[in-house]
Amino acid sequence: MRTVTIEEITKKFSLEVLSGHDQLHRVLKKTKVRRPGLEFMDKFDFIATEHVQILGKNEINYLHTLSTEESKLRIGNIVQYAPPCIIITSRQEEPLGLIQYCTEEKIPVLRTPDSTSELSAKLDAYVIKAMAPEIAIHGVCINVAGMGILLRGKSGVGKSETAHTLIGRGHRLIADDIVVLKKLSPQTLLGTFDEKNKEFLALRSVGLLNVVRLYGRAAFQEETRIALDLELTEWKKDDLNNELEMETKFVEYMDVKIPHLKIQLQPGRDIAGLIEAAANNWYLKQQGYSAAEEFMKRIESEFEGN
Structure with missing residues (x-):
């Protein structure tokens, strides 16, 4: 089974790198991407870790309603699951505190014009094949x-x-x-x-x-x-x-x-x-x-x- 890096998927899907240019060598360990839901709220032992996290319109709109400190807290809840990177879909504006927090934690933040469903399907299919x-x-x-x-x-x-x-x-x-x-x-x-x-x-x-x-x-x-x-x-x-x-x-x-x-x-x-x-x-x-x-x-x- 070969490894897939953040740099590889960045080039493959023409992703924009918002932060973490020096962390693109990080390796994906899981084949399925995740959209944070409950993960925003607290730490759950039964939720799988180390998945790529995708922030779609619902997630971004939710984070935009929060203060900087509250937004950073919710993002921190995602970071606990050790995502190799975070991808913002639909070319949305990053929420307050996201870049700063992820830079501190050395987690690349990427962005794509694709919708959440489009990117999830393409990325899952590609990584499953590559890591099979x-x-x-x-x-x-x-x-x-x-x-x-x-x-x-x-x-x-x-x-x-x-x-x-x-x-x-x-x-x-x-x-x-x-x-x-x-x-x-x-x-x-x-x-x-x-x-x-x-x-x-x-x-x-x-x-x-x-x-x-x-x-x-x-x-x-x-x-x-x-x-x-x-x-x-x-x-x-x-x-x-x-x-x-x-x-x-x-x-x-x-x-x-x-x-x-x-x-x-x-x-x-x-x-x-x-x-x-x-x-x-x-x-x-x-x-x-x-x-x-x-x-x-x-x-x-x-x-x-x-």
Whole structure:
């Protein structure tokens, strides 16, 4: 998990620094911003500490009604929770005592023209991704019809070549060779690239391709939520699965379960088409539809008719 500094979010969201220019190296420790409510009134042990505090119109208007000393007291109640910084939204004027108190306590005060809801959503999303636990795996990540898919298999099995075929069919590359997986929640795994392999696809006998330069921006996507893990394996005649409906198997990455399928390779087999079919079929299952169940209902209906 990498760290995020106040300076990083200041540059990312074009925040104005009102005070604490020498404290922008401070590190965020929590992923969710907070709006002080009860925190204004007193110290509460059950309220989480070390969150970025956002002062919106309600909070600023309240502080403007107070005297300098009373305002400083209320701000002091927020400072007790050790915020890495305080951000004023909607380009509002800072309340009396805020700059002085935060300068004394070495807490940067920032300001943005964004509304509270806009900044909260953007900042939360950015910090959650940046601070998410992550691992790097060998494979290819591609977005097929809006669904994030991991392609895995032994080196040289044809993962990158298959991804190239899928790009030609209108799907999007996320990462080739090294895929960075970020755990956003117990159920959510995000696939993305590292900075070295962004937009690149390596094909044996051809070389390194920049898919954006070759095929345009639509050939590349920066990240995708992982929905399927597909393993490309060597052809084994006696190992093919011909059941009407495959039993769902899973693999785990950082304790997040991802549905797993194996696809056997053989010359002439349309692997890209099978991957498209697997993605679309999985989507239908999530909508509650099963082709196998419908087929069995038709068989039962025919028997009943006879």
